[in-house]
Amino acid sequence: xxxxxxxxxxxxxxxxxxxxxxxVEASAAQLLELDDVTLLPDVLALPQVADQPLLVLGSGxxxxxxxxxxxxxxxxxxxxxxxLEHRADHTIVRAGAGVNWxxxxxxxxxxxxxxxxxxxxxxxxxxxxxxxxIGAYGVQVDEFIQAVEAWDREAAAWVRMDADxxxxxxxxxxxxxxxxxxxxxxxxxxxxxxxALRLGYAGIDExxxxxxxxxxxxxDVANAVINIRxxxxxxxxxxxxxxxxxxxxxxxLEQVEVLLQHFPNLPVYPADQEDRRKxxxxxxxxxxxxxGYRDGDAGVSPQHALVLxxxxxxxxxxxxxxxxQISASVLEKFGVPIEPxxxxxxxxx
Numbered sequence: 001x002x003x004x005x006x007x008x009x010x011x012x013x014x015x016x017x018x019x020x021x022x023x024v025e026a027s028a029a030q031l032l033e034l035d036d037v038t039l040l041p042d043v044l045a046l047p048q049v050a051d052q053p054l055l056v057l058g059s060g061x062x063x064x065x066x067x068x069x070x071x072x073x074x075x076x077x078x079x080x081x082x083x084l085e086h087r088a089d090h091t092i093v094r095a096g097a098g099v100n101w102x103x104x105x106x107x108x109x110x111x112x113x114x115x116x117x118x119x120x121x122x123x124x125x126x127x128x129x130x131x132x133x134i135g136a137y138g139v140q141v142d143e144f145i146q147a148v149e150a151w152d153r154e155a156a157a158w159v160r161m162d163a164d165x166x167x168x169x170x171x172x173x174x175x176x177x178x179x180x181x182x183x184x185x186x187x188x189x190x191x192x193x194x195x196a197l198r199l200g201y202a203g204i205d206e207x208x209x210x211x212x213x214x215x216x217x218x219x220d221v222a223n224a225v226i227n228i229r230x231x232x233x234x235x236x237x238x239x240x241x242x243x244x245x246x247x248x249x250x251x252x253l254e255q256v257e258v259l260l261q262h263f264p265n266l267p268v269y270p271a272d273q274e275d276r277r278k279x280x281x282x283x284x285x286x287x288x289x290x291x292g293y294r295d296g297d298a299g300v301s302p303q304h305a306l307v308l309x310x311x312x313x314x315x316x317x318x319x320x321x322x323x324x325q326i327s328a329s330v331l332e333k334f335g336v337p338i339e340p341x342x343x344x345x346x347x348x349x
Contacts, residue, residue, distance in 0.1 A: 007036035008043055016073065020060030021123055022308075023240035024316040026346075028055075028073040035077040037097070037185040040151050055345065056183055058097070058125030061242055062132055064323075066316040067346030076127055076185060081107055084188065092146060093189045097127025101134075105222065114195035114218035115144045118204075121229045123236055123243060127184040131175040132341060133168045137225055138201035142168035146190040148175075150182040158185075170272060171247050171341055179343065197221055203228060232304050240310030241301065245323060246281045246338045253277055259334065263287075281330070281338050282306040288329045298322045320347055 014031035017023055030052070034043060043049060053071030057063065078096035081104060085092040091113055095104050101124045105116045118139035128134075129141050130148050145163050152159045159182075167174040175182050197216060199205045207224035208216055216224075234241055248269075251259075256268055256277040267280035285291065285305040292302035297314035299322070301307035308319055327338050340349060 007034070007039050009033045010043075010046075010048070014073070016057070016060070016065060016069065019057050019073070019075065020063055020065050021236035021240060021242055022060075022064060022310050022314075022316065022319065023236075024065050024310060024314065024319070026065040026068050026316060028069040028071075030072040031075065032072050033075045033077050037076060037078050040183065040185065041156070044151075044153075054180070056127075058128040059100070059123060061123035061125075061236070062128060062342045063345055064242065064316050064319060064340070064342045064347075065345050066320050069345060074183070076125075078185070083111075089194065090190055090192045093191055095126040095187055095189065097125060097185050097187075099126040101126055101129055108189075108191055109219045109222055112193060113191040114193070114197075115139075115191045116141075116189075117218040117222040118198055118201075118225055120222040120225045126187050130166060130168075130173055130184065130187060131179075132171045133173050135171070137204055137228075138198040140168070140170075142166070142173075144189045144191060145187060147188040148182075148184055149186040149188070150175075150184045152182055154181050170250065170278075176343075233307060234301050234303055234309060239301075240314075241307050242342045244282075244304075244306040244341055245308045246285070246306055246327070247341050248278045248281045249336050249338055250276050250278050251336065259336070263334070279336065284330045284334050284336065284338070285326055288326070288333055290326050290329070293322075295322060300326070316346070320344065 011031045014028050016026045016028055032043060034040060049072050054074060055069055056074045076097035079098040080096050081099055082094045083091060084094050102121050104126055105120045108116050118137040119134060119141060122134055122136060130145060134141050142163055148161045148166055150159055175184065204224050207228055211224060213220045233243065250271045253275045259266060267283050269278040271278045282305045290300045291305040293300045297311040298318040299309050299311055301309050308323060310319065323340060330336060330338050
């Protein structure tokens with residue numbers, strides 16, 4: 001049964017298979033698709049929505065549905081990109097929560113703006129980007145976020161939160177810490193016209209050389225990142241996945257130095273503090289023999305050990321069970337706990 005109005009649609013017993021990039025089958029008691037976000041307080045007050053649990057989904061690229069969803073799944077369908085302000089050295093851009101993230105990156109480059117090029121081809125929506133502070137190839141989105149607009153369910157009010165209020169960290173934010181409080185409706189980005197390119201991370205410079213680019217611009221960096229990601233990561237439209245499933249662990253330098261005595265080839269990177277280091281979860285997972293592993297339709301990508309994949313009919317519960325096995329083996333071999341990046345729906349880690 002569907003109840004339609006011009007600015008929103010409410011569907012009962014809705015399949016969520018098309019709303020998660022793992023393509024696992026799950027259903028929601030209700031699916032609420034909202035185009036006019038100004039009506040959000042009104043639709044949340046509807047009798048059939050008000051007293052039910054609420055889950056916001058973008059493209060479902062950072063969730064694992066381990067079971068059916070009780071209550072209402074909310075999808076923001078506002079997909080406009082607007083220039084709010086031009087300055088001599090930067091432009092302020094506002095993107096609706098429903099905007100495709102990669103589309104936003106390419107739009108920014110086509111409009112002569114830079115900064116987001118290292119974040120090309122990350123699946124998901126603009127509204128989801130701040131939640132886990134998406135990052136890749138030496139760049140995190142918090143570097144460019146000027147503000148996040150959201151409905152604060154606790155205060156029952158619209159809020160506009162600057163970057164400090166968002167409490168960004170490595171794959172973290174206040175939105176992730178309080179997942180049921182803030183409903184992100186739009187983001188504002190401060191994008192520079194000229195920007196020092198980040199070329200020294202994860203083979204970007206080598207890719208530039210392979211492309212024959214000697215004096216790169218931002219669009220060249222985006223193309224290099226796209227090439228690398230397509231080689232290393234499976235396309236979720238072809239093989240269900242949520243990108244990197246595990247976060248790279250950050251440990252005290254003393255502990256890392258002990259690990260390096262036993263595993264000298266373990267890749268180590270700078271972290272958020274001088275006395276801490278970030279380790280490669282992919283390297284440890286591969287060292288435990290998981291890369292390319294498959295159990296039924298739940299598996300690990302042969303392209304990248306961080307990526308769990310659904311070969312067709314795996315359930316979210318089966319993928320979660322595999323993730324727990326992988327984590328346990330890394331802990332046993334290295335003494336290092338690894339945790340999932342995606343949000344688990346219907347289960348606890």
